[in-house]
Amino acid sequence: MTVDTLSVVFSALADPTRRAMLARLAKGPATVGELAAPHAMTLPSVSRHLKVLEQAGLVTKGRSAQWRPCRLEPAPLLAVDAWIAGYRTFFDERLDRLQRHLEAVSRRPPDSTIGDLP
Amino acid sequence: MTGTPAARGFTIMRRVAASRAAVFRAWTVPEELVWFENPGFPARVPTTVELRVGGQWRVHMVESETKEYVTGGVYREIVPDERLVFSHGAVGGWPDLDLDHLDDVPLVTIVLTDIDGGTQLALTVELADHLTEDEVRHWLGTGIAAGWEHTLARFDTSPDP
Numbered sequence: 001m002t003v004d005t006l007s008v009v010f011s012a013l014a015d016p017t018r019r020a021m022l023a024r025l026a027k028g029p030a031t032v033g034e035l036a037a038p039h040a041m042t043l044p045s046v047s048r049h050l051k052v053l054e055q056a057g058l059v060t061k062g063r064s065a066q067w068r069p070c071r072l073e074p075a076p077l078l079a080v081d082a083w084i085a086g087y088r089t090f091f092d093e094r095l096d097r098l099q100r101h102l103e104a105v106s107r108r109p110p111d112s113t114i115g116d117l118p
Numbered sequence: 119m120t121g122t123p124a125a126r127g128f129t130i131m132r133r134v135a136a137s138r139a140a141v142f143r144a145w146t147v148p149e150e151l152v153w154f155e156n157p158g159f160p161a162r163v164p165t166t167v168e169l170r171v172g173g174q175w176r177v178h179m180v181e182s183e184t185k186e187y188v189t190g191g192v193y194r195e196i197v198p199d200e201r202l203v204f205s206h207g208a209v210g211g212w213p214d215l216d217l218d219h220l221d222d223v224p225l226v227t228i229v230l231t232d233i234d235g236g237t238q239l240a241l242t243v244e245l246a247d248h249l250t251e252d253e254v255r256h257w258l259g260t261g262i263a264a265g266w267e268h269t270l271a272r273f274d275t276s277p278d279p
Contacts, residue, residue, distance in 0.1 A: 088128050095132050101153035102136040
């Protein structure tokens with residue numbers, strides 16, 4: 001997945017309503033009406049949110065069924081998870097070093113510490 | 119949060135055998151922030167800390183003879199020995215941070231609590247909800263690609279497990 005594709009997925013996720021819709025779809029397929037029900041907004045604006053999710057490849061609409069249920073497509077979310085994991089590694093490594101640093105500081109004799117321990 | 123299937127952030131918990139005050143100092147005193155640098159590649163520019171809301175901390179990160187960048191943050195909230203909130207990044211560094219648009223970079227929250235034998239550190243990273251597609255693209259393009267490369271490069275050279 002390219003950075004551009006990933007940024008489209010991130011952008012689609014950058015909205016609480018769209019995340020709530022995805023959370024609903026994670027439990028199973030739903031119609032547009034069912035997706036709209038918990039939100040105080042018109043069907044057209046729900047459809048606009050759905051379109052953003054579809055363009056990001058996060059949601060597909062059934063072709064054959066009369067009421068075309070929407071489904072969650074998890075693949076792009078896995079790419080986001082992988083990206084987050086890479087960023088998390090940066091902080092994981094830093095905190096490993098922080099733990100070692102603080103252990104070394106606490107082993108220093110009291111008269112040579114930087115600052116004062118309570 | 120709404121219980122979404124996709125995370126836009128994460129939390130790391132660590133137990134540290136040191137007082138809250140010692141952990142807070144390790145994050146906010148330039149001489150102590152040496153642990154943030156890459157093992158075996160000391161900073162060639164002194165670390166600076168302006169410990170006030172709106173102040174910046176900057177650490178020079180050296181990856182190799184030819185690869186280096188500045189990281190750090192802009193403080194958003196400071197409660198001594200308890201809580202530290204900063205926008206992660208540096209002007210002209212990684213993530214590339216614009217002082218007028220701090221919410222375009224990840225927000226890092228560090229919370230320190232007393233536990234038996236030391237301190238529990240919770241580090242949370244969150245992406246702001248309001249980012250437009252262009253902002254995300256800019257940030258991903260300039261920041262994360264570089265950051266990931268740095269992180270992966272470290273696996274090749276680091277002797278640590």
